Amino acid sequence: MIPRKNLLRAIQKSISQPLYASRNFIHRTRSALSYHIYNNGKSYWPETISLFLTYKCNLRCLMCGQWGENGAFNEFNKDILRQQLTLDEIKSVIDDVRGFKPNITLFGGEPFLHPDWFNIIKTVKDAGLRCNIVTNGTFIQNYAEEIIESGLDEIIFSLDGPEEIHDSIRRIPGTFNRSINGFLFLNQLKKKYKSKNPAININSTIWRENYRNIQDIVEIAHSISARGLTFHHLLFLSKSTVHQFVDTFYSRFKQKPTDWIGFAWENPPEIDVEYLISELNQVKQSKSTVDISVFPNFNDEEIRRWYSQFDFESTSYRNRCQSLWMTAYVFPDGTVRPYHSMNFTTGNIRENRFREIWNNDIYRDFRSHIKTHKKFAVCSKGCTEFFRY
Numbered sequence: 001m002i003p004r005k006n007l008l009r010a011i012q013k014s015i016s017q018p019l020y021a022s023r024n025f026i027h028r029t030r031s032a033l034s035y036h037i038y039n040n041g042k043s044y045w046p047e048t049i050s051l052f053l054t055y056k057c058n059l060r061c062l063m064c065g066q067w068g069e070n071g072a073f074n075e076f077n078k079d080i081l082r083q084q085l086t087l088d089e090i091k092s093v094i095d096d097v098r099g100f101k102p103n104i105t106l107f108g109g110e111p112f113l114h115p116d117w118f119n120i121i122k123t124v125k126d127a128g129l130r131c132n133i134v135t136n137g138t139f140i141q142n143y144a145e146e147i148i149e150s151g152l153d154e155i156i157f158s159l160d161g162p163e164e165i166h167d168s169i170r171r172i173p174g175t176f177n178r179s180i181n182g183f184l185f186l187n188q189l190k191k192k193y194k195s196k197n198p199a200i201n202i203n204s205t206i207w208r209e210n211y212r213n214i215q216d217i218v219e220i221a222h223s224i225s226a227r228g229l230t231f232h233h234l235l236f237l238s239k240s241t242v243h244q245f246v247d248t249f250y251s252r253f254k255q256k257p258t259d260w261i262g263f264a265w266e267n268p269p270e271i272d273v274e275y276l277i278s279e280l281n282q283v284k285q286s287k288s289t290v291d292i293s294v295f296p297n298f299n300d301e302e303i304r305r306w307y308s309q310f311d312f313e314s315t316s317y318r319n320r321c322q323s324l325w326m327t328a329y330v331f332p333d334g335t336v337r338p339y340h341s342m343n344f345t346t347g348n349i350r351e352n353r354f355r356e357i358w359n360n361d362i363y364r365d366f367r368s369h370i371k372t373h374k375k376f377a378v379c380s381k382g383c384t385e386f387f388r389y
Contacts (some may be wrong), residue, residue, distance in 0.1 A: 008345040020130060020153075028389065031325040035371065041364030043325040045100035049354070050107045050340065051093070053114040054084045059136050059170050073262075083332035087116040089349060091123050093330060096353050098127040102294060105132045105156075106204060107340065112139035121245070125385040131199075132156055140182030144189050157183070157226075159202045161210035161217055169209050184226040202230040206276065208269045214279040221290045228291040231280065233298070237382050238310040239264040239267045245377045248345075252369070262348040263382045271307050296387035312380050314379040314387070320374040324367045328358065338366065341383060 026049035034043040055073055073081075094104070104124045111117055124131040134153040140147070140155070147155075157179070160169040166176040183200060190196070204210070204217050212323045214231070221229040242264040250256050277300050283292050298306060299316055306312055313319055329337045334350040336357045337343065342362055346366065347357030357363065 001246060005311075019118045020103075023130075024064065024103070025088065027102070028326065031312075032322065032389075034320050039368065039371070041367035041371070043363075043367060045097070046326055046328050047217060047360065048103040048104055048327045049088060049093075049097060050105040050106055050327065050329045051085060051120070052107045052109070052329055052340065053117070054109040054332055056080050056113045057108060057110040057136070058113065058138060059110070059172055060177065060340045080333075084114060085330065085332055085334070087119055089121070089334065090116075090120050093349055093354055094127045094129070096355055103130045103132065104132060104180040107134050110136055110139070112115060112143065118146050118150055121152050125151040127168060129312075130154075134158070135177070136170070137179030138183060140179065141185050142182075142183065144186045147193055147198060148189055150348055154197070154199045154201060157200060157202050157215060159220060161202050161204075161213040162220065163212055165210050166215075169207065180220070180224060184202065187225050190245060200224060200228045200343050202226045202228070203230050204230055205232045206234050206271075208271050208300065211271050211276045211279070214276075214283055217289065218283055218286075218290065218292065221292075222288070226290050228293070231292075231294045231308055232294060232384060233285075233294070233303070234312075235263050235279050235382050235384065236265045236269065237263045237378055241268070241310060241377055242382075249376070253344065253345050253366070257344050259341050259343045260378050260382060263341065263378075268307060268309060273304050273307050276307070277303055306381075310381065317387050321370050321379055321386050323383075324363075324370055326389050327385065328354075330354070338363075339385065370386070 024047055026046070030044035031047065055076060106117070106120065108114075111329070112135055114120065117133075121133070130153050131151070133152060134156045137155075137157045137159075159179075160166040162279075163176040166179075167173050168178075186198075186200075202217075202221050210217070211341050217231075219228065237260070245260065246256055246258060280294050280303075282298075284294060286292070296314070296317065298314065302314055302316060304350050324338050325339075329340050330349060331337060334348045335345040336347045336349060336354065337345060344366075346361055346363045349357070352360075375386065
């Protein structure tokens with residue numbers, strides 16, 4: 001349900017967002033019971049549905065598995081890149097799922113590039129559901145008034161470091177100031193309209209360019225009144241592991257999950273692990289108005305192994321995947337997928353309702369396989385959801 005390693009993080013969220021936490025607890029309990037009770041792959045309804053609004057993004061961040069140097073989306077043709085979920089399709093999905101009250105996360109690409117982002121949020125909120133958006137922050141200033149009007153609950157902002165570092169990783173000068181000024185303006189409007197929402201939460205991926213700037217990132221989080229800051233360990237896999245996984249997956253499921261190639265590296269990143277461990281321990285122990293966490297919440301020995309080699313198995317987590325019982329993604333072509341980083345399809349909302357897809361034969365077979373085998377070769381270094389549930 002919730003790994004013991006993640007309990008403190010969950011408690012912090014429950015204090016600041018009690019209704020959200022109580023709904024999540026109910027969902028996770030029922031889904032966890034499904035995992036343990038059923039051997040046929042059947043599951044209770046998901047806690048979160050992420051709507052992958054568009055493949056398009058205005059940035060080309062270095063470490064991104066989508067649009068980075070080795071990103072899977074670089075090979076997409078124009079027809080694929082033009083695909084996007086329509087407002088009517090999203091309304092149909094929300095009407096279908098509103099009864100079991102999942103959280104809705106708007107994802108991409110950059111979701112603010114979708115022309116109907118405002119009406120999509122309104123659709124979700126009018127259905128009484130929680131709505132989050134994962135963004136690079138570059139459109140916040142332009143849309144600040146509309147964001148507050150939409151009723152959006154939470155913005156999850158990707159931050160890489162202070163200005164020079166952030167712009168270097170994002171590969172477009174001015175990105176940092178554009179994003180930070182946007183959040184400062186948004187905070188002014190929240191005060192003006194006496195609104196607590198949207199809450200600002202920051203995700204910062206640890207990377208060779210920014211691991212010496214941990215303290216700087218904390219200060220930036222304070223400067224924009226972020227509610228939370230999560231440092232994410234970098235995802236990376238060996239090319240041999242990815243290619244072998246794609247072949248073995250195809251032999252079993254007759255689909256090729258080639259999106260994982262975006263996480264394939266030649267060598268592990270060049271990081272002074274002892275320095276990183278020291279910095280992370282300092283920020284975790286510091287008193288702060290920002291909830292600071294590290295995810296996955298590895299111990300020091302695990303962090304050393306994580307960054308020094310490709311093969312990894314945690315000694316503090318259970319090394320099994322439950323996310324198939326908890327989450328789902330709907331992609332721009334209407335396909336429903338278990339993971340955002342695996343182009344494996346279980347159905348399509350343009351052909352069937354989400355409720356029909358969630359426990360169809362393909363999904364149940366996939367869950368049964370995972371329950372038996374616990375994980376794939378790529379899971380422990382290529383997917384943070386592996387450690388979330």
